[in-house]
Amino acid sequence: MIKMSLVLLVFIILNNVAIGDTLTFELSEREKSCFYQDFSGSRKYILQYKVLRGGNNDIDASLESPNGKILYKESRQSRDEFEFHTSNGTFTICFSNEFSTFSAKVIYFELRSQVMETLDSEAGVTSRPNAPTYLDAVLETVHKSFTKIAMYQKDSRLKEGSNKHAMDSLNNGVQFWSVLITFSVLLTGLGQVIVLKTFFTEKRKTKA
Numbered sequence: 001m002i003k004m005s006l007v008l009l010v011f012i013i014l015n016n017v018a019i020g021d022t023l024t025f026e027l028s029e030r031e032k033s034c035f036y037q038d039f040s041g042s043r044k045y046i047l048q049y050k051v052l053r054g055g056n057n058d059i060d061a062s063l064e065s066p067n068g069k070i071l072y073k074e075s076r077q078s079r080d081e082f083e084f085h086t087s088n089g090t091f092t093i094c095f096s097n098e099f100s101t102f103s104a105k106v107i108y109f110e111l112r113s114q115v116m117e118t119l120d121s122e123a124g125v126t127s128r129p130n131a132p133t134y135l136d137a138v139l140e141t142v143h144k145s146f147t148k149i150a151m152y153q154k155d156s157r158l159k160e161g162s163n164k165h166a167m168d169s170l171n172n173g174v175q176f177w178s179v180l181i182t183f184s185v186l187l188t189g190l191g192q193v194i195v196l197k198t199f200f201t202e203k204r205k206t207k208a
Contacts, residue, residue, distance in 0.1 A: 022110040022154070024052070027059070029104055032096040037111060039086035044114040047072070047093065050079035053165040055103030060096040065089070075099075083114065 027033055039045075051057040056078075063072035063082065066089025072082045076099070097105050132140075 021112070022108070024106065024108045027095055027097045027105045027107055029100045029102055030098050032094060032098055034092055034094040037091050037093065038089070039091060040088055041086065043086050044083060045086055046081060046083050046112055046114050047109070048079075048081045048112075049095070049107060049109035050162075051077075052106040052108055052162050054105035055100055057105075059105055059107060060099065062094045062096075064092040064094070066091065 021037070023035070025033070047063055049059075049061055051059050056076075058076040058078050060075045061072070061077060061080065062070060062074075063084065065071055066087060071084050074080060093109070093111070095107055095109070097103075
């Protein structure tokens with residue numbers, strides 16, 4: 001019975017692993033988008049972002065504290081990671097593609113706590129009536145392992161999506177240039193045939 005309960009709880013944990021707030025969105029050319037996150041108390045968080053595709057895979061990014069202080073600001077970055085301490089209030093995260101004239105960008109970003117949350121904190125449990133049991137310790141270990149696995153899977157999916165887009169772009173470019181070169185070779189060959197044919201054609205003299 002204990003083993004069945006453990007297996008059931010493991011599946012519940014696996015399906016409810018929290019690895020932070022993530023978002024993937026498209027930012028059109030000459031546009032800027034900002035996102036707002038409320039925090040209470042002081043904790044160490046990580047802001048991570050990556051340009052998945054579009055143009056030169058670069059973007060302007062900034063992070064502003066509730067009192068208006070710029071904590072982070074970088075231009076033309078393809079990916080980056082920044083650690084900061086939260087405080088009471090609303091933090092502003094902005095991404096700008098205003099420098100681009102015709103290329104839209106697909107951006108992924110994540111906001112997560114550097115300290116891995118426990119099962120109790122994710123469930124909103126502030127205190128326990130009894131001391132943690134051996135089963136609680138095992139589930140906590142499983143939870144941490146699954147959280148790391150989810151993060152690795154997320155990074156793998158991002159890399160896979162980015163690589164797939166690069167391969168599709170390369171394939172389309174190869175096909176376009178192949179067709180263009182094929183037509184160029186055919187036209188060049190046809191032109192050479194026509195020119196050579198004129199060399200071996202007898203010109204008939206016309207009587208005056």
